[in-house]
Amino acid sequence: GTPRKRGAAASSAPALGKPESFSWEALQQRAAALARAPYRAPAKVAAAEAIDYDAVGSISYKPERTLAGGIRLFPLGRYAPTPVAIHVVERGQARAVDFAADLFKTESGHHAALGIAGFRAVSSDGKSDWMAFIGASYFRTAGSQDQYGLSARGIAIDTGIDGKEEFPAFTAFWIEATGAQSYTVYALLDGPSVTGAYRFVCRYTDGTDGGVVQDVSSTITLRKDVARLGIAPATSMFWYG
Known part of the structure; x- marks a missing residue:
């Protein structure tokens, strides 16, 4: 009985890559070095176009594959078609999460997961999430x-001027x-005009007086001049129903 239980627990965890040294200082250096190279847009997964808003809701991360005590992953879809790299950091060592379609549960008759689009942090009871990162450089938290x-x-x-707005993207998370x-x-942020290293110190408190506090640090390096640069921009969303 006991050996089988241990084996089942081990097999439920996502596969991780080899450990590599990681630090905030090294990430800042990496972002600065990236700015000295020509920008290369990350490849989108063309098949994700077929997974619309309703279809992506049919793909859910399996609770038993939860990472780092409360992290679950988002699948690719029409509105987030670009894979991102996810790493788990422990004691200064980072290990990449290997994507596998069976990390996700798909409703019958719907598309299987095609890659990792982002992640969310779930509450201690596993019933809701309190932080999410998905799409371009977007992130949000719950009140x-x-x-x-x-x-x-x-x-x-x-933003808000003549010409085309640029949307740099978070391409990798630790x-x-x-x-x-x-x-x-x-x-790690990358875009045609800018690169950046970001650090979000995030904590959630349960209860009616609770909520999320995030302390954000960033180091930005420009590849070229920017007409209008917005730091810590916010976007409103309203839901009815």
Whole structure:
């Protein structure tokens, strides 16, 4: 009985890559070095176009594959078709999460998962989430009443002026559990005009007086001049029903 239980628990965890040294200082250096190279847009998964808003809702991350005490992954879809790299950090060592379709549960007759689009942190009871990163440099958190309101972005480029707005994207994340419902999330930003290293120190408190606190640090390097640069921009979203 006992050996089989241990084997089942081990097999439920997502496969992780080899450990590599990781630090905030090294990420900042990596982002600065990236800015000295020509920008290369990350490849989108063409098949994700077929997974619309309703269809992506039919794909859910399996609770038993939860990472780092409360992290679950988002699948690719029409509105988030670009895979991102996810790493788990422990004691200064980072290990990449290997994508596998069986990390996700798909309703009968719907598309299987095609890749990882982002992640969310779930509450201690596993019934809701309190933080999510998905799409471009978007992220959001829940309030004391367990509801989402504003979404934030890591950066805004040429918003509200003539010409085309640019949407740099978080291409890789490193997630470090620092306590019960608290994480430090590191992210690498890349875009035609800018690169960046980001650190989000995030903590959630249950209860009516609870909520999420995030302390955000970033180091930005420009590839070229930007007409209008927005730091800590927010986007409003309103849901009816």
